[in-house]
Amino acid sequence: MPALTSRAIQIDAPGGPEAMQLRQIEVPEPGPGEVRVAHRAVGLNFIDVYHRTGLYPLGMPSTLGMEAAGVVDAVGSGVTHLQPGDRVAYVAATPGSYADARTLPADTVCRLPDAISFDTGAAMMLKGLTAQYLLRRVRGQHEVKAGDFILFHAAAGGVGLIACQWARAMGLQLIATAGSEEKCALALVNGASHAINYRTENFAERVREITGGAGVKVVYDSVGKDTFEGSLDCLMPFGLMVSFGNASGPVPPVAPAVLAQKGCLYLTRQTLFVHMRGREATQAMADDLFAAVESGDVKIHIDQRFALTDVQEAHRSLEARKTTGCSVLML
Structure with missing residues (x-):
């Protein structure tokens, strides 16, 4: 299966919002234990600012972004809980979601219930799973x-x-x-x-x-x-x-x-990904979050939506504390 071409927001060095540049990249075929996801929406989080400024150092060049929702495009060997066509959402330990598509380890990718929209799925994984472990596990x-x-x-x-x-x-x-x-x-x-x-x-x-x-x-x-x-x-x-x-x-x-x-x-x-070690722990946390959202106990408020090309404006709003609730990049 050939590599895909995708738009992506990358940085070559730490800096301000202007450091983020729109590029075309290749998204490889998934290897063992990996999936390729075609994104429908991407979540924005303050940790993205930490990555961009260098507070949390990354290898360069780097594509930013920790969470997204979309459809599985391809599945690597050894992946049994997902198949092409599945609606999914994820938060990943390694940045790379500010893009139309990405290939990533399948362990943190979860099927998204039909009742939850792509933009809600993209907005809630990092933040919702963070709330889950804080209130339910710590x-x-x-x-x-x-x-x-x-x-x-x-x-x-x-x-x-x-x-x-x-x-x-x-x-x-x-x-x-x-x-x-x-x-x-x-x-x-x-x-x-x-x-x-x-x-x-x-x-x-x-x-x-x-x-x-x-x-x-x-x-x-x-x-x-x-x-x-x-x-x-x-x-x-x-x-x-x-x-x-x-x-x-x-x-x-x-x-x-x-x-x-x-x-x-x-x-x-505390950090989220220590709690998410292992497929079973990740799924249990996600199931708890999905149940809270589907029951109506928790509503995901998306108060800001930006185009991928407006990501610099999105980061300025985050840093200026002008946002409330969740923010997403729409693709």
């Missing part, structure tokens, strides 16, 4: 149960809006933070029990007020440097600080004694 000393308070930063973003809805379905009292009154209102509409505008309020003080001084069992923080210290002050003794991103910059080194002083806290740095 555990500290305290067991999180219905009625408990948790704190979720950047709650009006793609991961955050999914987490707000999923937490509501689980009976959790999610305290959301966001950077504007409009974003706070959005988090509340999507299931947050309380919302704090961190630009106008001290979020640590407000969390203590909301919880009657007790603090929360878990903080989920993808913001990083700007919120880390305040997040520790929101936790009850033996609480769990879950760091899973660096939108404001990397967190500085932390002295273990600080964790002791603030209540013998637990600190973990």
Whole structure:
């Protein structure tokens, strides 16, 4: 089977949005354990900015993008869970989805239920599976149960809006933070029990007020440097600080004694692909996400759609915090 020609967005060196260039590339025939997917829609995520700027280094030249949805075009030997013509969605550990098509390992590619559209599938895999592992798999000393308070930063973003809805379905009292009154209102509409505008309020003080001084069992923080210290002050003794991103910059080194002083806290740095190791784990996580979406407990909000050729504008909007919910590139 011959290679396909595809449009792709590539960079030759780290840089600003202008570093991304539209090119024609060849998409090879799948080898053992691989599939080739013809994309219908591609997801945009803040990790794409990290890759473009070099915060997370890549080999060069590199095609950006972590997730997409489309149709299986060809299947390599040893792949048994997919066949040509299947509707699929994926998030991949290696970038390369900003393209019309790509060949990739089949392990993280999942059949997309007929009830879920391609653009929804493309928008939800990285963000939805991130919310899934945060709420359903990450555990500290305290067991999180219905009625408990948790704190979720950047709650009006793609991961955050999914987490707000999923937490509501689980009976959790999610305290959301966001950077504007409009974003706070959005988090509340999507299931947050309380919302704090961190630009106008001290979020640590407000969390203590909301919880009657007790603090929360878990903080989920993808913001990083700007919120880390305040997040520790929101936790009850033996609480769990879950760091899973660096939108404001990397967190500085932390002295273990600080964790002791603030209540013998637990600190973990989480990444999605450790949870997705192995075909069985990936499918189980995806099934949980698909069920939440199909039941209506979680609705995927796609608030921005861009053409592939408008990817520079898309990245500028991401970096300027002008986006809410999910963003996709339409092909």
